[in-house]
Amino acid sequence: MILLTKKANFLILILAMSCGSLAANIYYAQPIVQLIAKELNISSDLSGLLTTFTQIGYGLGLFLIVPLADFFKSKKIIGILIGLTIISLIGTLISENGIVFILLTTIIGIGACAAQMLVPLTMRIVPIEETGKYVGRVMSGLLIGIMIARPLSIGIAGWFSWRMVFLFSLITLVVMLLLIIKFLPNYEVVSTSNxxxxKLIASMVKLLINTSPLQQRxxxxxxxxxxxSLYWTVMPxxxxxxxLHFSNNEIALFGFVAIAGALLTPTIGKIADKGFISIMTNVSMMLVLLSIVLLFFVRxxxxxxxxxxIISGISIDIGVSGNVLLGQKVIFGLNPEIRNRLNGLYMTIFFLGGAFGSWIGSYTYYKFNSEVTLIIGTALPLIALLVHLIKNNTINLSKTKSKYMS
Known part of the structure; x- marks a missing residue:
């Protein structure tokens, strides 16, 4: 077992905290939309744009900006994006116009994509044989940021006001930016392409078509x-x-308790480092499936x-955080020169899946009933599990045939 230096461990901590602080910005506004819309005179029909445009901004950043880190020093791009986010957060504190506020949240979403430039930097800090463990730590930070954003936002808005949520994010990101400027090395670019x-964007399309591990993960x-996304949209x-009639405080508490699941991500990474990626993928998928099935018995x-x-919330967080890490371990191991493009594609695709989950969850809940929503929630991880099992069986059969033929 290789022990990292104190400096390397400190860098991993900075990456984890920065990723969480950035990713949380995508979700801070979601549970307090009504409060923001009321004060800024945004109609109920348009209030959903506050979160939708933040997510659109994040998706655009993943696809259009993250790949640039393959060709330019990522520290500079990360600094610019965080700085842009800080300026936008200042704007949210003083904005009195709904349209301007929506524009600012879009920019905040774009800035949040810097988190996906920070994650691949883990590979520059740790030895290759321990990437799962340490990428797991960084991803724990990112996922905890996502999970804590909603209950934290509800709490801060309830105790103070909704603008204090954005002030909290502003202060956090200023601290993270100063730490990144001071301590994060200005790593050289790996890619030799020009x-x-x-052509960079076109190359991403080719990568998606020609890289089967990326497609699968x-x-x-x-x-x-x-x-x-369906789970945390419909659950409250x-x-x-x-x-059921749980209070907002109880619901927020469930959200905080479920965060415990993300803390196990490094453990999944350690197991993956030992070569058990396929097995842990099955485990992750079954945990997500279990989390939905358990809700059928909540009466x-x-x-x-x-x-x-509580078991359901912890299970889904372990399953989702574990699986995203397993996917990154696979794609980060393909080609260092295209690592950011692969990560950008990976994140963009599953982010679109998340957007679909949020929409289908709320749509089916209000259009039909919670049982229909939970059935769809059960079907999604089940489909992934079946495809993964079939794919693995096919590969194993091919290896067996090759062995006997040789």
Whole structure:
């Protein structure tokens, strides 16, 4: 076992904290949309744009900006993006116009894509045989940021005001930017290619078509992240409704408790480092499947229901955080020169899956009922699991045939 220096461990901590601080910005506004819309006179029909445009900005950043880190020193791009986010957050504190506020949240979403330039830098800090463990630590930070954003936002807005949520993010990112400027090395670019920007984007399309490990891992996690988004979109609505009737504070507490699942990501990374990527992929998918199945048995406000909800929340967080790490371990090991493009594609695809999950979750819940929503939530990880099992069996059969033929 290789022990990292104190400096390397400190850099990993900075990457994890920075990723979490950036990713949280995508979700801070989601549970307090009504408060923001009321003060800024945004109609109920348009209030959803506050979160939608943040997510659109993030998606655009993943596809159009993250690949640039293959050709330019990522520290500079990361610094610019965080600086742009800080300026936009200052704007949210003083904005009185709904349209301007939506534009600012879009820019905040674009800036959040810097997190996906920070994650691949882990590979520059740690030895190749321990990448799963340490990428797991960085991804734990990112996923904790995503998970903590909603309950933290509810708490800060309830205790103070919704603008204090953005002030909190502003202060956090200023600290992270100063740490990155001071301590993060200005790593040299790995790629030796000299592509124009249009050719760079075109190369991503070719990479997606020609890289089957990327296609597979992106599909698996698109299914799981769609379930994750469906889960956390519908869960608060479901828990508030009769006969469950949980309070906002109780719902926020469930969100905080579920974060414990993300803390196990480095453990999954350690197991993956030992060569058990396929097995842990199956485990991750089954945990996500279990998390939805358990909700069918939540019937009231009893202790049994509370325990089931807690197990469900922890299970989905372990499954989703573990699977995204396993996917990154696979694609980061393909070619260092195209690592950021691969990561940008991976994140873009499963992010689209997440957007689909949020939409289909709320649509089916209001259009039909919670049972239909949960059935869809069950189907998504089940499809991913079946495809993965079939794919592995096919590969194993091919290896067996080759062995006997030789």
């Amino acid at each position: 592509l124009s920007y249009p 992106a599909f698996y996690h698109a299914c799981l992240f769609a379930t994750f 609505i479901l828990l508030r409704s009769e006969p 009231d406000h009893s202790l049994t229901s509370v325990i089931l909800i």
